[in-house]
Amino acid sequence: MKKNFVxxxxxxxxxxxxxxxxxxxxxxIGTTFALYSVVALSQDIVLGKAGMFDMGHATFxxxxxxxxxxxxxxxxxxxxxxxxxxxxxxALFGIIISWPIIHLxxxxxxxxxxxxxxxxxxxxxxNVFGLTGGPxxxxxxxxxxxxxxxxxxxxxxxxxxxxxxxITMLIIYNIDKSKLGRAFHYLRESEVAAESFGxxxxxxxxxxxxxxxxxxxxxxxxxxxxxxxxSPQTFNFTQSVLFFTIVIVxxxxxxxxxxxxxxxxFVVPQFFREFATAxxxxxxxxxxxxxxxxxxxxxxxRFGKLPKYIFKES
Amino acid sequence: MEIFLxxxxxxxxxxSIYALVxxxxxxxxxxxxxxxxxxxxxxxxxxxxxxxxxxxAFGMHITNLWAIILMFVITALFISLCxxxxxxxxxxxxxxxxxxxxxxxxxxxxxxxxxxxMLIWGPNIKVFPSNVFPNMRWHISGVVxxxxxxxxxxxxxxxxxALYIFINKTKIGTAxxxxxxDQDAAKLMGxxxxxxxxxxxxxxxxLGSIGxxxxxxxxxxxxxxxxxxxxxxxxxAAIIGGIGNIPGAMLGGMLLGIFNxxxxxxxxxxxxxxLTFVLLIIILIIKPTGILGERVxxxx
Amino acid sequence: MKLKNLLWVVVxxxxxxxxxxxxxxxxxxxxxxxxxxGSFANExxxxxxxxxxxVAQQNAKGGLLGKKLEVVTCDDEGTAVGGAICAxxxxxxxxxxxxxxxxxxxxxxxxxxxxxxxxxxxxxxxADSLTKHGYWTFFRNSCPNSAEATFTAxxxxxxxxxxxxxxxxxxxxxxxxxxDATIAxxxxxxxxxxxxxxxxxxxQNFTPILTKIKSMNPDVIYFCGYYTDGGLIRAQExxxxxxxxxxxxxxxxxxxxxxxxxxxxxxxxxxxxxxPDILPYPLAKEFLKDYxxxxxxxxxxxxxxxxxxxLRAIMYAIEKTKxxxxxxxxxxxxxxxxxxxxxxxxxxxxxxxxxxxxxxxYEIYNNNxxxxxxxxx
Numbered sequence: 001m002k003k004n005f006v007x008x009x010x011x012x013x014x015x016x017x018x019x020x021x022x023x024x025x026x027x028x029i030g031t032t033f034a035l036y037s038v039v040a041l042s043q044d045i046v047l048g049k050a051g052m053f054d055m056g057h058a059t060f061x062x063x064x065x066x067x068x069x070x071x072x073x074x075x076x077x078x079x080x081x082x083x084x085x086x087x088x089x090x091a092l093f094g095i096i097i098s099w100p101i102i103h104l105x106x107x108x109x110x111x112x113x114x115x116x117x118x119x120x121x122x123x124x125x126x127n128v129f130g131l132t133g134g135p136x137x138x139x140x141x142x143x144x145x146x147x148x149x150x151x152x153x154x155x156x157x158x159x160x161x162x163x164x165x166x167i168t169m170l171i172i173y174n175i176d177k178s179k180l181g182r183a184f185h186y187l188r189e190s191e192v193a194a195e196s197f198g199x200x201x202x203x204x205x206x207x208x209x210x211x212x213x214x215x216x217x218x219x220x221x222x223x224x225x226x227x228x229x230x231s232p233q234t235f236n237f238t239q240s241v242l243f244f245t246i247v248i249v250x251x252x253x254x255x256x257x258x259x260x261x262x263x264x265x266f267v268v269p270q271f272f273r274e275f276a277t278a279x280x281x282x283x284x285x286x287x288x289x290x291x292x293x294x295x296x297x298x299x300x301x302r303f304g305k306l307p308k309y310i311f312k313e314s
Numbered sequence: 315m316e317i318f319l320x321x322x323x324x325x326x327x328x329x330s331i332y333a334l335v336x337x338x339x340x341x342x343x344x345x346x347x348x349x350x351x352x353x354x355x356x357x358x359x360x361x362x363x364x365x366x367x368x369x370x371a372f373g374m375h376i377t378n379l380w381a382i383i384l385m386f387v388i389t390a391l392f393i394s395l396c397x398x399x400x401x402x403x404x405x406x407x408x409x410x411x412x413x414x415x416x417x418x419x420x421x422x423x424x425x426x427x428x429x430x431x432m433l434i435w436g437p438n439i440k441v442f443p444s445n446v447f448p449n450m451r452w453h454i455s456g457v458v459x460x461x462x463x464x465x466x467x468x469x470x471x472x473x474x475x476a477l478y479i480f481i482n483k484t485k486i487g488t489a490x491x492x493x494x495x496d497q498d499a500a501k502l503m504g505x506x507x508x509x510x511x512x513x514x515x516x517x518x519x520x521l522g523s524i525g526x527x528x529x530x531x532x533x534x535x536x537x538x539x540x541x542x543x544x545x546x547x548x549x550x551a552a553i554i555g556g557i558g559n560i561p562g563a564m565l566g567g568m569l570l571g572i573f574n575x576x577x578x579x580x581x582x583x584x585x586x587x588x589l590t591f592v593l594l595i596i597i598l599i600i601k602p603t604g605i606l607g608e609r610v611x612x613x614x
Numbered sequence: 615m616k617l618k619n620l621l622w623v624v625v626x627x628x629x630x631x632x633x634x635x636x637x638x639x640x641x642x643x644x645x646x647x648x649x650x651x652g653s654f655a656n657e658x659x660x661x662x663x664x665x666x667x668x669v670a671q672q673n674a675k676g677g678l679l680g681k682k683l684e685v686v687t688c689d690d691e692g693t694a695v696g697g698a699i700c701a702x703x704x705x706x707x708x709x710x711x712x713x714x715x716x717x718x719x720x721x722x723x724x725x726x727x728x729x730x731x732x733x734x735x736x737x738x739x740x741a742d743s744l745t746k747h748g749y750w751t752f753f754r755n756s757c758p759n760s761a762e763a764t765f766t767a768x769x770x771x772x773x774x775x776x777x778x779x780x781x782x783x784x785x786x787x788x789x790x791x792x793x794d795a796t797i798a799x800x801x802x803x804x805x806x807x808x809x810x811x812x813x814x815x816x817x818q819n820f821t822p823i824l825t826k827i828k829s830m831n832p833d834v835i836y837f838c839g840y841y842t843d844g845g846l847i848r849a850q851e852x853x854x855x856x857x858x859x860x861x862x863x864x865x866x867x868x869x870x871x872x873x874x875x876x877x878x879x880x881x882x883x884x885x886x887x888x889x890p891d892i893l894p895y896p897l898a899k900e901f902l903k904d905y906x907x908x909x910x911x912x913x914x915x916x917x918x919x920x921x922x923x924x925l926r927a928i929m930y931a932i933e934k935t936k937x938x939x940x941x942x943x944x945x946x947x948x949x950x951x952x953x954x955x956x957x958x959x960x961x962x963x964x965x966x967x968x969x970x971x972x973x974x975x976y977e978i979y980n981n982n983x984x985x986x987x988x989x990x991x
Binding site: 023024025027028029032125134135136137139140226227228229230231233234270273277279280 | 650651655659688689692693694695698699700701702703705706718719722723726741743785786787790791
């Protein structure tokens with residue numbers, strides 16, 4: 001256990017000195033890396049830990065971002081106050097969306113979550129209630145002010161995002177060690193056995209969605225701050241596919257796996273921006289190869305934490 | 315009333331295309347429980363390949379009829395081959411792997427094929443020549459039907475009937491159905507499961523390629539991202555009809571086509587995609603097995 | 615596992631340091647920020663191609679101020695994230711000006727970054743907000759929707775006297791903004807808009823909405839989206855037997871439109887800035903000819919031409935002011951009047967807006983021939 005802490009310590013130490021050594025475009029990438037990692041970790045709660053096939057997670061990311069955007073630009077609410085509202089709203093949506101579909105078998109749940117994502121996306125594009133700004137999105141989002149300090153500079157937002165990542169990692173770590181984590185684990189292993197233990201299947205499954213939604217939306221708020229703008233494209237089905245792939249490629253239910261997954265799926269393509277048109281072709285092939293070579297994910301969870309669907313279906 | 319009928323006619327044409335594509339999804343899912351996300355992109359590839367063959371044939375001054383036949387035959391064979399190769403490269407190594415890994419592999423394949431199309435044919439749109447099928451229009455009590463729609467509908471129905479007979483009345487078809495029910499038991503019965511899987515990929519891709527050619531002939535506009543949209547819609551159609559169920563895919567395709575046009579025409583074009591998914595979610599909640607589908611409840 | 619972790623960290627740091635090295639002086643760098651991949655790939659690649667071609671042509675003439683021009687391209691994938699990342703990259707790379715982006719979202723997310731760094735930016739994006747922030751570095755190279763809207767309204771009502779107008783747009787910000795502006799302009803002069811609908815670009819199947827429109831008996835359908843959909847809409851409109859005229863906004867004007875619409879192209883009205891072959895400037899014809907020769911295809915749309923003009927204006931500014939000091943260049947550009955462009959004379963206002971280009975309405979005959987039917991002075 002201690003060994004892991006040392007590695008995390010090194011990881012964060014590098015993260016802290018990072019922005020002072022690289023040029024601004026890489027600082028942006030570093031900030032977004034942290035935020036995408038938070039979303040991927042939140043998706044992992046649903047997909048990796050609780051074993052529910054969720055391919056529409058960008059919806060919750062988007063709810064957070066748009067809530068902050070709308071409240072801040074239309075109603076002039078300071079960003080820090082939008083954070084709890086965004087989290088609560090997103091968690092509420094998580095409950096509402098998952099409640100009717102929670103009993104569905106794997107692939108059907110997958111398709112239902114895709115459906116909700118697409119409905120969300122169309123609502124944004126159609127400028128529902130005149131609030132969402134249509135395909136242009138919303139611009140001019142403000143910055144958070146904590147104790148009088150305005151977190152506005154690029155580096156400040158970077159540190160704030162990494163702080164959020166740290167908190168998320170602590171939350172996930174605590175979930176794993178707690179009754180909640182065990183409940184998720186048992187549900188994933190065998191719903192029937194878990195219910196006979198007294199684990200309320202419906203309650204915990206919906207709770208997993210609510211937690212995943214809330215965390216994703218927290219990342220969404222900071223994302224909106226980082227780019228000072230939100231638009232429907234950032235929260236469409238393709239984004240959901242990205243987060244889904246991060247969890248599976250990195251290694252479900254494993255924090256280092258998810259971080260590695262985000263690095264591979266988001267940061268690595270940035271190195272190859274110069275290779276223009278063939279980039280995504282190569283990337284697609286790389287995805288196939290990665291899964292063939294490491295089907296459990298690049299850095300899967302240790303024994304005891306591996307999700308059941310990872311094993312051969314008998 | 316005539317507007318309604320007109321919409322139905324339009325819906326049936328697009329519905330047949332969805333049906334052809336949906337069969338590919340449903341066959342693969344039925345046997346391997348895998349959502350082949352790359353299927354839609356193979357359909358798009360078929361349209362592009364078909365166009366290239368057609369233009370080549372015209373360039374070599376081959377007469378219209380033969381050029382069209384050539385286009386269908388070459389494209390169908392090529393795409394069936396692509397489907398088999400896809401299975402061999404992207405899915406077979408993952409047979410023993412976690413289910414979701416195969417999904418990611420499928421997504422990767424989809425991305426690769428889509429961008430491969432862009433690299434080969436360029437990012438600009440491509441236009442099919444008009445009048446590939448002779449174009450005649452009939453006005454029947456205010457409803458306009460054109461011959462291309464009739465041709466597509468007829469050909470699709472013939473193909474689907476052929477498939478139905480194949481699946482239900484031939485030995486290979488029975489083998490496919492057996493493998494879909496239980497792969498291990500099928501092996502014990504002496505069925506070559508690998509061969510069956512190759513067959514379903516070839517067959518599904520074959521039908522999908524015909525669908526792709528119809529898209530080219532009917533809509534005439536090709537762009538490299540179109541696989542995604544048709545794939546998603548066809549997948550919804552397969553689910554509505556009952557995934558794993560071939561007649562279900564056909565029915566689902568037709569219904570989806572009609573539903574799409576009715577929503578777009580009567581309710582609102584701006585929300586038609588969202589409403590299609592609302593329908594899907596309602597069906598999933600009420601009858602997740604789909605209209606003709608199998609039981610999905612987990613036995614305790 | 616431990617070693618692998620360390621390796622990842624080291625490898626990424628090395629990559630980062632390597633890619634952050636900037637280049638030596640002696641060149642003038644021009645940046646391109648465009649969606650090279652993603653749903654607008656054709657437009658993005660078109661912009662990149664046009665810029666590279668113009669730069670190569672300028673270099674063949676000896677470059678500018680005795681230095682060679684160099685193009686640095688960044689793929690923003692058409693997203694806000696990509697836009698900001700590209701902006702920082704290009705600024706870091708020491709570019710003097712950036713052509714980009716194609717659509718409003720990545721343009722707007724990049725704008726403040728360029729403004730703070732004093733890098734000039736020119737884009738064809740149409741969102742009104744782009745010129746409202748007061749960034750001295752930004753120059754819109756496309757004609758603002760408001761000008762096209764008032765012209766269109768005048769054409770539809772004052773010239774053609776259409777009584778039942780249907781407006782169709784897609785979901786892009788360009789199209790919806792143009793539709794809104796045109797409807798407002800129509801209302802102002804008493805035009806009767808009986809329906810405003812949106813189509814999903816690329817959905818190809820427009821028969822449902824067209825069938826619905828048929829029942830409303832319009833006398834004209836005005837479509838302000840792209841030719842990729844416009845051509846099909848026109849073809850399907852005719853095959854459904856709808857008797858309304860078809861008027862296309864400037865993004866419909868493209869040779870592919872006629873391929874898609876086939877015979878139905880005849881009688882279509884197009885609204886656009888003066889066509890290159892009507893302009894007396896050889897530059898315009900030459901541009902298209904050179905592009906076709908170099909890339910074996912036509913530019914994907916008129917937006918490529920707008921961006922090409924943006925670059926040309928900037929190169930002209932560098933040539934005339936004999937400096938790459940962007941403050942001086944901006945001042946020059948803000949005072950630029952009637953500089954000959956591929957898309958018409960270029961004039962910038964003090965807000966960086968492109969001032970009134972003259973629009974014209976054309977009628978199509980013989981499947982792809984144009985004749986001017988309406989213009990204003």
